Amino acid sequence: MRRRSGGKGERMEQTEDVLIESLVGKRKTRPTLGRFVDIRVLQVRLALLAISPGAGDLLLFAGKKIGEAQARKLGRKGSLKEGIGIYFDYLKETKVAIPELARCNEKGAVIRGYECAFSYGLPNIGECVCTFDAGFQAGFLSEFTGMRVISREVKCNANGDDWCEFEIKVVELEEKLAEAFRF
Numbered sequence: 001m002r003r004r005s006g007g008k009g010e011r012m013e014q015t016e017d018v019l020i021e022s023l024v025g026k027r028k029t030r031p032t033l034g035r036f037v038d039i040r041v042l043q044v045r046l047a048l049l050a051i052s053p054g055a056g057d058l059l060l061f062a063g064k065k066i067g068e069a070q071a072r073k074l075g076r077k078g079s080l081k082e083g084i085g086i087y088f089d090y091l092k093e094t095k096v097a098i099p100e101l102a103r104c105n106e107k108g109a110v111i112r113g114y115e116c117a118f119s120y121g122l123p124n125i126g127e128c129v130c131t132f133d134a135g136f137q138a139g140f141l142s143e144f145t146g147m148r149v150i151s152r153e154v155k156c157n158a159n160g161d162d163w164c165e166f167e168i169k170v171v172e173l174e175e176k177l178a179e180a181f182r183f
């Protein structure tokens with residue numbers, strides 16, 4: 001067994017790197033059982049986690065950190081629309097979802113994910129469960145654009161909707177101040 005190294009942030013990045021290395025064939029998965037498992041196994045775990053108290057904030061935080069790290073690896077900055085394009089390529093490559101850009105301007109965007117790997121086919125449990133993805137979008141787009149970007153899932157397969165939908169917003173300075181004084 002290899003010893004773990006680095007702080008929590010570094011270990012989170014190492015965990016995400018496993019996915020990228022596996023996708024490009026640099027890393028083998030399980031020697032006997034291979035790389036495929038019915039995604040329902042993971043969906044059910046995520047759904048149960050999403051229902052658990054406080055888990056939403058944790059998933060959002062983890063997604064945000066990973067999103068920031070992935071954007072830093074690109075080593076360049078760009079517009080919100082360009083960042084969303086790179087994120088969409090990532091979704092297509094990993095087959096996490098079929099992305100669609102419903103709206104986009106300099107202040108924000110609305111994006112949709114069809115056949116989302118984490119929620120498609122789940123019963124209506126009255127929860128938007130793709131909180132990690134909202135966090136990833138916020139972290140990735142904040143780091144890539146150099147602005148503060150937030151994301152919220154407003155529709156989800158697990159909430160009785162036909163697709164997952166995220167509202168992405170560039171937070172203005174006044175809103176930042178308002179948020180700072182909100183409690």
Ligand SMILES: [Zn+2]
Nearest residue numbers: 119130156164
């Ligand atoms: Zn969802």
